[in-house]
Amino acid sequence: LEGRKRAYEEIAKGNTMFETGVPESFNVLQRSLRGLALDLKVLPEEKAEKLKKIPIITSKNVSVTLNSNKDKEEVNEG
Structure with missing residues (x-):
């Protein structure tokens, strides 16, 4: 609600x-998701594009991918 209040004030x-x-x-x-032992990290678009994505589930409306740890380390370094 605080954000909405600030928006109305502006x-x-x-x-x-x-x-x-x-x-x-x-x-x-x-x-x-953290309660389910899943850690969600938000990355800038340029770093997210560098991650290798491994498809787990793919359907018409849903796509779930797993990011490789090796690539994740390279993104963190670069």
Whole structure:
């Protein structure tokens, strides 16, 4: 609610250019996944593209991939 309050205040001031943050629903999803022993990391797009993706499940609407640890180390170093 705090982010929404700030957005309303900025709009009331006439400032329509303001930074948006991460939605709280994403934080809830991240904590839920951690509760299942899954660690979700958000990477900048350029680093995410360097990771080798191993397909686990692929269907018309869902795609689940596993990132290789070897490639992850290379991304962290570079």
